[in-house]
Amino acid sequence: MTDYNPDEVEKQVKQKWQENNTRKKALEQNKDNERFYFLDGPPYASGNIHMGTGLNKTLKDFYLRFHRKLGYNVHAQPGYDTHGLPIENKVEEEKGFNSKKEIEDFGVENFINECQAFVDQHIEKMNKDFEDMGVWMDWENPYVTYHDYYIEGAWQTFKKAYEKDFLYEDQYPVHICTRCETAVAYNEIEYTELEDPEVYVALQVQDSDEELLIWTTTPWTLPANTAVMMHPGFEYSLIEFNGRKIWMASELTDQIMEKFGYEDEDYDMIEEKTGSEFEGLTYDHPLEEHVPAQKEVQGRVVLTERYVDLEGGTGLVHSAPGHGKEDYEVGQEEDLDMISPVDLKGQFNKEAGKYEGMFVKDADDKIKQDLGKDLLYSGSIHHEYPQCWRCDTPLLQLSIPQWFFGATKFRDDLLESNEEVNWVPDWSGQKFDEWLEQLGDWPVSRQRYWGIPLPIWECNECDNTKVIGDRSELPEVPDDLHRPYIDNVTLECDCGGEMERIPDVLDVWFDSGVAPWASLKNEAIDFRFEDHSPVDLELEGFDQIRGWWNSQFITSHMTYDQRPFDNVIYHGKVMLDGEEMSKSRGIVVSPEEAIGKYGRDILRFFLLSNDPSDDLNFTWDGMDENMEFMKILWNTYNYKNTYTEERERPENLELEDEWILSRLNTVIEKAREHSTEPNYEGFKAAQLIEDFTKNDLSRGYIKMIRDRLKPGYDGEDREAAEWTLRHVTSELLKVLSPFTPYLTDYLYEGDEESIHFEAYPESDEEMVDEELENSMDIFQEIEEAVARLRQEKGIKLRHPVKKVTVSGSAEVESAVQNLEELLEDRLNAKDVKFEKVELDYEVKLDYAEAGPELGDNVGEVEEALNQADQEEIAEKVGKGLEVVLEGHKLDSEMFEIRTHVPEGMEGEEFSSGTVYIDDEMTPELEDEAFVAEVIRAVQQKRKDAGLDVEDEVEISFNGDNGPVEERENQVRNRMNVSKISYGSDELEFSGEVEFRNRKIQFSFSRPN
Template structure:
């Protein structure tokens, strides 16, 4: 008889190697065949609804790591909720309108925009968007993200557009929508107005000039021969200058330098003196800013006046305290200009070129005009200083090119009219991390009205008609009719029909006695598109609800989707679109830099899934502090792969040792388990509680570490290690063996469920190998519940104390191994000299100590005071390690004097001989 053949070694077909890049697509095909999303929703349909509303990614280009981070985090939460007593649908969405798609067609696809009608061009944009959606959908699904992928929401969908029109109409009805001439962020590169959310700041080198304005009428306060000095970094706005603003309460000094008198803020005199290299300026007079109100100066380039005004916006942070004011090129300039009835002069066209309203500079691009204007100022003697500075400057976040402020007629949402409701809604929302509340609160508190019109064609039209007198027409009747038309035909109909054909049949209005109407040509800001999703999706779909339980996006969305959703939702419903908001950081390279093709530091999700597998990418996402920026490197995936390998090996070991186990007939009740088995169940219960709490707190890194530590420390390094002697050596139905298998079964089932939201492919790969599983997928069961174990606290305290003693024994064994007293631990005999406390502990343990220590013999040598000098001394125990006496059993490898005592099995110990006789008799 080959004794090794009598060992009950692990048996399982569950593969050691994950081979995830090849295995995962097979698992995903099974999910598709079984309609796993629909099955999960059917199972949970009668449960309370939990809605995580998906913020729509833009339908252009392949996925980057930020996409993966975002969608996988959402998937963790939705999967967990569906296994925790909720009906948690997940409806993915796409943002499809806007400049990037227009640019992709005209530049990348070489579409000649001029040869097409607006409707034809928009049709190409729509086709392009759907192609991008199909590509991105496949990539998201490859990440294992579960959702209603073939019934998503799309901002170009007619039903979506119809609801967006309703949102606009409701806001207009409440008086929140108006058209006005105001300076707004304007992108010459996009030829369109921009909202604050579309602005990003980058460093820019700009000219810095100090310019003198001659006083024309001092109004009795000034002598009339002074010069007010302004400072600006935008010389191109000088042709639009209509005034100079001072702070009413600031002191202003009239100083004489070389027979010329200048006016500057007293607080800035020292700095101006330094910059202009004045020598010994003499302060002739000091006045308050309010005293200079109404003084008239002469424009340095043109024969026109510049009025001195006062405004609270003037500061002494930089410049001269005399602020160059061009109402057509700045919001604060516009406001103070309105107060003093100044014109709104804007001599720059939509492409950024100077117009005829800037004589001498017509046709020059505004940035190039800086030099020409500065030279003219030099010729006129008005230029006091020219230098250059590098400063943070607003750029178009799409084109990455500088923006300007430009006064144009635009449509606005008047935030100020419901600002307090917005601020209250922010305070009523739960924010994770908590600083998100302060961030958005401050943004909303300080923001101006929202410019919602864009001078593009690929977007949702602003549903406004104009009468013969130019009066805008927005009524319930027109809004309802346009909404119905869009729902039936899509918004392209706006560009296909004349205004009269878009109005309700027989429509009349006092502004058009002859029945002649025109329509608005501008489209809505894309943030209005996605910001309307609370109504176009949450209200539109019967499987969702408003407000959503959670919005989860990157931290850039405080100024984007979180903000626009809040504005439209509070405007329409009085409440926020969400109950809670969770934000994550950005994915950076290993050195903390933004990923860039030009740098060559880009790591894309598809590369990771092809090389390592989606579950490795998902496990990495679980391991990082996602609320901050995260660094991505190939090395980080290698490290996570090692953790995955340990978890997978744990699954394989558990499965292998349950090959002959039937939960229904072989499981041992808690009352009949040994203490060490109950101790492991106590630890398993604590793992369940800790992991579930971590899921609730979005602490996925906590789950990652808890699962890893349980597998490697509590299972592998202790329980599974000593259990091998019983699992392999004892007879199949031995009580101790069935006790251990009971614990292994509970551990396997629990771990599979706990990791399912994070490692869905691996969990579903394990699932059919678990004995007795009736459900087709782990996704169709709930999270485990912690069991009840009598006196668990006392039991855990006792065995935690034993584990400290075991650590001391392992240290002593390692020392003995290093000095060649023993080889493997099974060749050792351990003698313990203990304190009273440790002795009491050992007396209370009924399990076999030599099995727990994985040695061949354990003896209690008396009190710690009697330990010989050769003993290894620890806090409460001294330990002597010697070579075990006897022979090595051929079957169990224990060194014992009982080897050879059974004449039928001379190379076996008596325990193994007995197992052979009772279980393997021929």
């Protein structure tokens, strides 16, 4: 294969891996060594992989491969989240179901079987897709959260929580999805922009002609109102208008009355009080005659500083403790009544009286109508509102009995444990800390079907409950621990009654939260969490701060009183040309599409060479750049195979050999440091390796040794170049293989069956020469600066120049002195020297800066400046020092410095110095440039004739032959010529070169 063809390379390598069972062998190769416990965050087994999951698994695969190369026994078990609404909703879509009733009509057992079949189908497909990307995990033994062994692992933790008094049942407001008819945890809530009603309602103060003004965007919660919250320190005004007297916050009065449509002269402020004077004030509920529950309660004013502000509304906050977390908290403190007359479907129950059976949002208009004169204003508002993370249904806060984990009891322990975790990047750990600081108790029960059953049995005769931790505690064990089978298992209560299981299932985040130990209960796994904890490494996306990492932290502390993991790598999401990918909006690129165009290795390297802590912007231009890198790598190996043979390590190396070997060993060590604890920044290793390959090896070292590897050249330094190039490329493949597993295995020529059985190379400290590397860095800067200067002056790189002068720092001086011969060769200069170039300085006033300061004195200061020592002034200005002229103190910003180089020299700056070219073209230099043009023309004609590099030809010259004859050996070596003649007959291929006043014809024939 002459050119790099990703599709063909990967096809051949993939076939080889399948035939040799390479993946499984790699997973087993270090089984007796020290364990590296990596835990895979389980994706939902609910669809095709997308670029986000592709990024996630590729990052994981890199770290797994890298640690295998370091000799670790890497735990590479993939996982799948298989329960909960993500799966149920997919099956409901397939079946056309829109409610729980339709599921129950279909049959819970049938529905459970459909969910399991759906999951199995997608696990099989996702396994194949991930493996096709080159991800080597134990696909035959994933942990699957619906398996019975895993369910028992979850029950183990649930019982621990019960035994430690972290489990309790309560009724307080939680978010409910009325479409899914179940609770939604705080970490599952997403927000969207919605339009809702806004209403201003007057509440009649008892035994008074005064009223209280409240505001809300949820009229449906008014039937549950039992209090008004006021701030004890705010000023409130009694406003009289249209025959009514109504209390509102003084600061908000003007905007409220303007909204109501009143001018200033239409209302009066007749009294003002602070909020503290309203405590305990009672009022009549405007819907009391329609809502029976309101007849049993007394609404009153309560004071709080936490939840009352002046950013909007009226300064008096409608409080329904059954429908809001803040309302509930204040209600508990103030012993308020709690009403929540709404069921899981979002329909009012009989406590709501007139509104019974109505969906709450549909009842908004009816409630507004029934408010009558007490509805002072009705409009609409756009604001952020919580919605279901799976079906996008707007959520309601309802008080329905749920089971909770009391995470707030050990929140301080969680915060303390987080200090021991190495978060990459470190700011992600701070984000997790902020999440934990506001952590509430976890509503863990769900009113659904496909999930881990709550292991709680309640007696139908007494209040006794029993929590079980594994199947051994059951009197009979069903073949499947899911609903409805587990629902048929009953226990005998001590009172003689029968205990039945609570029908709820567990929050799906609890499933994945117990993965560190539940996943290891798979019979194929040979260790347990107790043997190796915490987990060594986890790697997931930005959303797991409040998701998987949160649930693990809670469950690990409930079960083992410890943190679940030691190291975490956090990655962002994948964007497309700066926009967040969205299948529905058509802004999406799948891994399959990218692989189809560029292959797996190029996609992998693109994903792995970008900082994962930032959102990754996928672009086709970026993929093109990575294709170019792979081509450079490919061409480097082709060059090595064409021009070198196997050699023993030579005793003597040239300076450029020592440099590239030093660079190689530096890269080996730095790539290891970047890719392991505590850094875990593999992208830096990728960037380092790419830069080494492109700039140090291909554009640097190989250019330096081309003459040493020319066909026919047999100088003493040839073998050193051959050995060095072969050694460097061999070690480079080993370092690069975790990033690009297909291409590196294709190019591999070692003794192992696959490059992936090779250990990571050890850095040879004796080969590292930091001073030489620093000098070569300067060398490369000088080379680039000279190339820019040549381009500016129109001097071709193949034309020699008389002299290159370099000025700069002491490090530049040392580099030039150490690398003088190499510089002369690479810069194509007859002489390269470090010298201080005498510059002429010209310092002028910057009139825009100095004019306002000097005024009429500008002229005399300017004359004094012209008479002063220009170099001395320039030095002061360059150091930012003050300059005194004619008694005026002038800041350095008031001057402009211009430098002039000696005639015939042009300068070009680099980071720590300047280069100058003496471009005088002597007759000898003209001859050399002429020969360089001849060599270029012959080489191009050889290429046009289809000759290979190693093909020797006989060549004839006619014309100004002198310069060629004087440099005949150079011509032979550069053009692979067996015989040169002058004035002979024209041969098969011919050409002509003209340069200044020189002209020559050449011709050659195909080799025999």
